[in-house]
Amino acid sequence: MDRAGMVTAFALAAIAGGASALRIESVEYVRAVRQVTDAPIIGIVKKDLETSPVRITPGVADAVALIDAGAQIVAFDATSRPRLDNVADIIAAIHAKGALAMADCASVEDGRAALAAGADCVGSTLSGYTGGPVPDAPDFELIAGLRKLTPYVIAEGRIRTPEQAAEALRQGAFSIVVGSAITRTEHVTSWFRQAMDAGFARRANQAVLAIDVGGTKTMACLVKEGKVIEEVQFATDHNLGPDGWIDAIAAKVSNWRGSYGRVAAAVTGIVVDGNWQALNPATLNLPQGYPLIDRLRGTFGVNAIAVNDAQCAAWGEHRLGAGAQKDMVFLTVSTGIGGGIVINGRLLQGTAGHFGLFQGYFECSHRPLEDSISGHWMNAEACKAGYELDAPAIFAAARSGAPWASHIIAISARRLAILCQNIQLALDPKCIVIGGGIGLAEGYIDQVRGAFTFPKISLRPTLVSAGLGRHAGVIGAADLAIAQSNSIIGG
Numbered sequence: 001m002d003r004a005g006m007v008t009a010f011a012l013a014a015i016a017g018g019a020s021a022l023r024i025e026s027v028e029y030v031r032a033v034r035q036v037t038d039a040p041i042i043g044i045v046k047k048d049l050e051t052s053p054v055r056i057t058p059g060v061a062d063a064v065a066l067i068d069a070g071a072q073i074v075a076f077d078a079t080s081r082p083r084l085d086n087v088a089d090i091i092a093a094i095h096a097k098g099a100l101a102m103a104d105c106a107s108v109e110d111g112r113a114a115l116a117a118g119a120d121c122v123g124s125t126l127s128g129y130t131g132g133p134v135p136d137a138p139d140f141e142l143i144a145g146l147r148k149l150t151p152y153v154i155a156e157g158r159i160r161t162p163e164q165a166a167e168a169l170r171q172g173a174f175s176i177v178v179g180s181a182i183t184r185t186e187h188v189t190s191w192f193r194q195a196m197d198a199g200f201a202r203r204a205n206q207a208v209l210a211i212d213v214g215g216t217k218t219m220a221c222l223v224k225e226g227k228v229i230e231e232v233q234f235a236t237d238h239n240l241g242p243d244g245w246i247d248a249i250a251a252k253v254s255n256w257r258g259s260y261g262r263v264a265a266a267v268t269g270i271v272v273d274g275n276w277q278a279l280n281p282a283t284l285n286l287p288q289g290y291p292l293i294d295r296l297r298g299t300f301g302v303n304a305i306a307v308n309d310a311q312c313a314a315w316g317e318h319r320l321g322a323g324a325q326k327d328m329v330f331l332t333v334s335t336g337i338g339g340g341i342v343i344n345g346r347l348l349q350g351t352a353g354h355f356g357l358f359q360g361y362f363e364c365s366h367r368p369l370e371d372s373i374s375g376h377w378m379n380a381e382a383c384k385a386g387y388e389l390d391a392p393a394i395f396a397a398a399r400s401g402a403p404w405a406s407h408i409i410a411i412s413a414r415r416l417a418i419l420c421q422n423i424q425l426a427l428d429p430k431c432i433v434i435g436g437g438i439g440l441a442e443g444y445i446d447q448v449r450g451a452f453t454f455p456k457i458s459l460r461p462t463l464v465s466a467g468l469g470r471h472a473g474v475i476g477a478a479d480l481a482i483a484q485s486n487s488i489i490g491g
């Protein structure tokens with residue numbers, strides 16, 4: 001911005017907008033602006049001196065040069081600080097050249113002394129700039145104080161809004177100089193940025209109603225600042241269908257109304273364009289394309305998001321859990337296998353991460369991996385061995401030395417190791433976070449690590465245990481809801 005072309009462009013724009021005069025810094029820019037407009041110019045130079053804190057037009061020679069370049073008014077620092085040339089000499093030099101002298105003041109006392117020395121007008125320009133922290137607001141008190149000395153008070157300094165300009169007039173200002181709010185685009189942008197950051201922080205402090213609808217259970221939580229502060233859990237009644245599931249949640253959390261600003265749903269299956277679809281109808285059967293987000297908004301009266309539950313958990317682990325802030329893949333190994341991918345700080349949605357549906361070739365047939373690794377498969381294998389046991393019981397049997405149980409777990413771990421290695425080759429994540437009842441069962445991750453087949457250590461995945469437990473999905477969903485609302489520009 002600090003170029004003659006830019007300064008003249010700003011000057012012409014200000015005149016076009018109704019400004020009746022211009023305050024221009026430097027002899028070069030006064031000369032440049034004078035060539036494009038007849039409007040009155042208040043000229044200043046700014047100098048950083050080693051011997052004095054006075055910066056604005058500190059010397060007689062500066063004032064003279066400004067007038068020669070085309071300024072009709074010269075503004076100068078009129079504070080009572082150690083200085084190069086004294087105020088009376090500067091004013092006399094300005095008057096000798098037929099121009100007017102504007103005294104930039106920090107106090108009523110400065111104004112009184114400058115007027116006594118012959119200044120034609122006084123400005124509140126230097127209030128807040130002679131020591132201590134710079135305030136945010138204009139110094140209306142100084143404007144009113146100066147007005148008691150002279151009608152020719154120019155309000156200047158931190159006037160950023162039309163309302164502040166009007167207030168300065170009410171306090172008795174004769175005219176007003178607006179600087180940064182017109183010419184310092186970078187400052188103006190930062191004011192908006194700060195206001196938005198404060199708004200985002202307020203939103204982030206508001207709780208989110210996060211719900212997790214799974215094939216077995218439904219969980220509803222109030223999540224605030226990444227923590228679950230209220231929780232209810234109940235069995236998912238498959239006969240009710242999605243309208244019924246939402247109504248059941250609404251009934252359970254009716255006394256939380258007013259304490260959340262958004263709803264975030266972590267659901268089995270996928271959500272495309274707001275519509276919920278089952279990936280595996282055996283887990284939870286849904287009508288084709290159920291309008292989940294609309295229904296959530298309608299029921300809870302706030303904005304809503306809905307994302308696959310394993311992807312929500314991936315996001316939760318990425319933001320606040322075991323994979324904090326890393327490129328990572330999350331795998332939940334339980335009844336089935338779910339997953340999510342976070343790369344470059346972004347959660348991949350849609351079907352990305354549904355590693356359970358990857359095809360494997362085991363026992364001479366192509367099958368989804370989850371049918372060859374996870375809880376269903378373990379249970380079926382145990383039955384084949386003559387034991388009708390679920391996964392936790394199979395792990396217990398292995399711990400007490402049953403070879404058939406150890407064998408099933410070892411095969412599952414070997415297959416998962418292959419899946420993890422393939423994920424590593426495809427995505428090169430910093431870590432793969434493993435969750436789920438089987439994934440977190442004692443010793444399982446170590447067995448998966450032990451089954452890696454890549455000779456090169458650098459190609460082997462880094463496996464870590466999930467850190468947020470059963471709340472990963474709701475915490476991730478709540479955080480996604482906040483992240484989404486913060487990225488809607490002007491929304």
Ligand SMILES: CC(=O)N[C@H](C=O)[C@@H](O)[C@H](O)[C@H](O)COP(=O)(O)O
Nearest residue numbers: 125129156157158159178179180181
């Ligand atoms: C203290 C000092 O050096 N003030 C300078 C005086 O010319 C300028 O940097 C200010 O931009 C001008 O006073 C207008 O004020 P604001 O940019 O706040 O509207």
